[in-house]
Structures are given as C-alpha cells and as structure tokens.
Amino acid sequence: MNIAEEFDLIVIGSGPGGQKAAIQGANAGLKVALVERERQVGGTCVHYGTIPSKTLREIALTIATLRRNADVFAFTLKDDMEVSTLMRRLDMDLNSYTDFVAEYVNSPEISYFHGRAALEDAHTVSLTTLKGSKSYLKTKYVVIATGSKPRTPPDIEVDHENILDSDSILSMVYLPRSLTVVGGGVIASEYASIFSLLGVKVTMFDRTPRPLMFMEPECTTKFLKDFTENGGEYIGETQYESIRWDSVSQVITRLDNGTEISSDKMLVAQGRIANTARLGLEDLGIKLGRNGTIPVDNNYQTSVENIYAVGDVIGHPSLASVSMEQGRRAICHALGVNPGSKFELVPIGIYSVPELSSVGLSEEAAREEYGDDIIIGRASFDEVARGQIAGIEDGLLKMIVHSKTLKILGVHIVAEGATDLIHAGEMAIINNNDVRVFLENVMNFPNFGEAYRIAALNIVTKRANALDRQPESRVKNLIEQAELN
C-alpha cells in the first residue's frame, strides 16, 4: 500500500458537520483533507435537503403573498409563470450556495479530494476516484460526516418518477395536481404544507394521531388548522395496505381504514438511514446502530479512539445546526481543547407553513418533572401589533415557567418567523432568566418579540392571582389550579 500523502485530519463528507470540522481543524493548524463523493460540495443539506426545501418554501410564501395582495396592487399572476419561476430561483439559490460553500472550504490548509473514502485501518483512508483508481492517505484523526439518505420501506416501490422520496421530490419539473404524503414527521410536514400552499391537493397520512407528535400539541393543532385551510388533509392513526402506480396517471393508495387515495404523485417520507455502507467500519470493530448509524460518546468519538462521527450519520437530532456544532466539538476533543459548556438545549425548527419551533421542556415533560409547579403563559399573535400589521395573526407563543422561581422551562411557537423568534427564549433559558426579563427590559416595537412580553404578562398575572387566592377554600383552589395550568 503506497501512501500518497499524510494528514493530521481527514474529514469524510462536506455537509455542515464535515465543513465545520475541516475548518476548525485548519484553523487549529492541522493539515486537513476533505473528501466528498459528489461532484459538488455541501452534502444533502445543500443539494437535497435543508437549502432546497427552504428555498421552495420561501417561493411558495412569496407566491401566496402576491396572490393575497393581487387586488391591492391591481395585478394578476400568470398561471404558467409560477412553476418556471419557482424552479429557476431554486437552481439559482443552490448554485450560489454551492459556490459559497466551495469558497468556504477552499482554504490553503484544506486539501479537497473528489472521490469515495473508506477506512482501511484506523489511520489509513483509501480514496477511489470516479475512474476507479485507488490511493491511500494516512492520518492521525478521522471525522466521518457522510450524512444520511431517505429510508424506503421494502413494500413501497419508490420509482422517483411517480412515487418519490425526499431526495427526488424536488426533481419534479411541474406541480402535480395532487400529492399523497406518507409520513407525519418533519420532512413530510414541511413538504406537505409547502405543496399545499402552492395549490396542490395534498393528503398526508401516518400512524400517529397528529403530525409532528414530538411538538407541543397546541402548536401542531394550529399547524393542522392552517394546513387544512390551505386545502390539505391529514389522516391519522392509519397505515397503508397497498400503494401502486396505475400505469396511467395515478398513484393509488389503499389505507387500512378502507380509504382509497388517488394522486398524481406520492412523497414517501419514512425516516432516513445513515450513509455508512462501504466505509469499512465493521472491519474496524465499529458496530453500527439502528438505521446504520454510528454510535458515539459525548465527544462524538466512536469506539475507535481517533475516529469521530458527526451529523446525520450518528442519528438524532439530524439537524444541520447541531451537526456544525458537533463537528467543532469533535475537533476540540481530538486536540484536547475545551469546547465550552456542553450544549443540552437544542432548539427544534420545522420549516413548514407556518413554521414551528420549540426549545426546552414541553408541557408534558415539565409536568413530569415539576408536577403542578408550573405556570403556562400564552400569546396569540392577533394581540401582537406586528402580527396585525404583517397579516400574521394566527400564531401562538406558549411559555412554560416554574411557578416558584419563574425560571423559563420551555418555549413553543407556531407562526411565520417562529424559527428566528425562538432564540430569544433559548437565550433566556440558557441564562437562567426568570420570565420577568421580558417585562423589565425594552424590546423594539412593533416587533414579534412582543409575543414574549404578552406571554410573560400572562404568566405573572396568573401567578399574582394564584397568590392572592391562596387562603381560599380547597374547591376554589382546585378551580384556580385548573385555570393556572
């Protein structure tokens, strides 16, 4: 085995986790190699996932806004303009983002290799080029950031033509009239709501009674209300019995409750599996977990000391934001550098229409931990001046605090802008603030941040009422507690 070159660090995969690890390594003075099997850098995040779906979402919102205001500005949208415009913008955004990422990783300290990597041993990575030639690179450390791909149930024939997955859904060059979405998770809910807003008749079904089961039920109720108002339908607590293409124009889905759904296209969103095949991990003694994921410890170290893994390839939470931080922390650990306090608080952002976002404890989790010692405050966006101005009146911010300390335990938002707005709550939780921080400090006005102030007022009012009524009878106390929670 001839070693072509020696490195301090080899990063396999150029998605968010891999980029961050490579850059962190280069900044620390390591000689870094970054290996990417695709022709362009960026990984699934750029080409099939985060960026394309969010771009499509922005376009759908723009079209919806234009339609809503067409009479105000006395113009009409040409029907045939929408899809072509939509796809052109998608391509433009992808190209510019790919260029940006390429520039970002294109530093003199990072050697970029286009090819497939596999681990020959703990310190040797083989690189196979498109022409099939193989070379070997030596390294002290390896970071695996190879991402994931859609999981396809064996009884659904995903042909990427009529029955698509989340990688091929955006290859469609025209909007179907109808779309069936199999699943109730993040990807399913995002695409279902986006296509619904674009005027596609969307039917989503899943085993769960509501989509996004891990989110606060009040938020998903609002999400479902919007989805339904846009023409979508969610069928819960059901499974498919059969899914078939009719060889003409329709995908026919038969559910176990007897319902038959006919649609132009189908999206199968049934989870993801890690891209760990052909990496040679088993030969190194690394046992793979569920869906091919790589087990790691708190430092993202695998069972082989010098091999780290970050991002989707290690499974939950599979968020680009978390992957980047994992990449940074893996390198810090490898170099013996303190990465800072451990992040335990991970905000969840769902880029559906409307957006949902969440940080900290849910009401259910808070009750489990603190019993009835919690107070819940709510702000409806029709009370928020900026919401009225922007026509975003259907949102909700729900804040959960400890009733004695008033420390914020969790924040849950459903509304346009929720994924941005959540960070104020996240910082308040991280800083151990009590809810009065939103009342005793100045915020811009009019601003969606006012929702925090309204929810905080709601909480302190409930608490004051509760304290005033403490001496009252047991029955009144129970009524009050019911109001309180």
Next chain:
Amino acid sequence: MSQESQFTASTSPKHQIAAELEEGLNSSSLELPVMPRVASKVFTLTNDPNTEVSDLSKLIHSDQSIASHVLRIANSAVYGGGDQIVSLQQAVARLGMNLLGEIAIAVSVQNDLFKAPGFEAQITQLLRHALASAAYGKEISRKRRRNVEGQFLCGLLHSVGKPIAVQLIARITKENEISLDKKSVAQLVGAFHRKIAKKVAADWKLPDQLQATTMYYKRYESAPSFKDESAATYLSQLLASWVINPANFKANELIKDPVFGFLNFYPDDAEELLDKKDDVKAMVSAMEI
C-alpha cells in the same frame, strides 16, 4: 467546413439532395410522419371498447411521432391551460386519456404516413433506438435522483431529426428520380439530423430542456444550459446503442466513456446501470409497436 456544407459544393446526386434538404429546411415547416403501423395501432386501440387506458398511455409514450405531436397540441392555445406541458406523464394527467386518444387519432389522420420505401428497416431501428434511449434515460435519472419523466422524453426525441431526414431524402429522391446508396443516405442523415432537430424543436415549441438536449447531447459539455440533461441523453443513447447492437461494444470499454465521470457515476454505479440492460430490453419489447 460544416458537415452539411461538404455536400453542397458539387452537383452529384448526393450533393443535389443535400442542397434541396438545405433549401427545404429553410423554407418549409417540417413534420415527423407517422409510421403506418403506429397509425393502425391508434385506430385499433381507440375503436376497441375493451382497450385499457394504460395501453393508450403506453402508445403515447412509445412513439416519437405521437409523443411529439401530443406535446405540441397539449401546449397549443386550444388545450394549453396555463402551465407548460413538459412531460408526457403531465399531459396524460392534465388532459385525460379520452382527449389524448382524440389527439392521437387526429395526428394519425392529419399527418403524412411514413413513406420511404427501402428505408423501413432503418426507420424501425431508429425508433427502437429512441425508445431504448428513453428507457435508459429513466434509469440514469432514477440513479441520479433527477427528473425521470423529462429524461425519458429527452431520450425518446433526441434523434427526432433522423426519421424526418430519411423521409425528406426519400421524397427528394423520388421526385428527382435519383437513386442513392445506403451509405450516402446515412451520411446525409448524419449531416442534417441535428439541424433538423433544432428547427423542429423550435418550430414545435418543445420544452426548453428538449430544445437543448436534442441539439447538444453529443457536445454536452458545451451545452449553454441543461448540461447534465444533455450528458444524460448522450449516455442514454450510448447505452441504447449497446443494448441494440451489443456486438459493437465491449462493456469494459463502454464504462470508460468520460460521460460516466461527468455525471458522477463511479465504476460500480456504471456497472449497476449496465445491469439494467434486461429491464430496458423488456421495456422496449413491451412498448414497441
């Protein structure tokens, strides 16, 4: 010297035909004639009350002439309902099989039937190759997670200029009582088919992707747009040639074509594509009229 201009410098029969082809290209609208057996199949299917809609759908997908006419008519002012129809699947979903059946009948009645005595075998081979290219185009796009329907059409219509060229040559030779050997016909077709394809793609207002791929599939790297689709079209027609005439190729040489690398296919990806040969053959057999 361009391929077509090499035929226009003297007055041999071949050059005379080349000159007329050139003139015909500039002065008239070009039509893709319908193969008699295709027209016959259209009438059979549409008159049979027991016909399955899937058979009619298959027919529309299987023939260059019907497919291109369906696209043209679906996008015409009469039927066009807003969105541009960019795939046959979309046409089927939007217009419905009854209307498409009527369009197929109209095409078969109103258009010239293919009349090129002596060239039937060549045309059959061309159309089979187009169908195999379409089928392989689907497999390539599936593997790349790109649009499958669009690539099917790119494969089906990539050589649309060739049967038109053959028909034109047959007509000119008949009108001028000229006899041409097969080699000369092949040279003329080779010289003119892309120019014809470019003209018909524009005249028929075919989707942008088809206009680019029919023109640039052999020079995919210099395509001004739809480079990937042009490369995929090139690969699909290359693999179709291999499926139809395997004796002319060595599989291990075939996978060295630079187009595999251009499309980011590693050697094992290429092998997997070659392994689709039997599926493609089966699809061509099932769809061929």
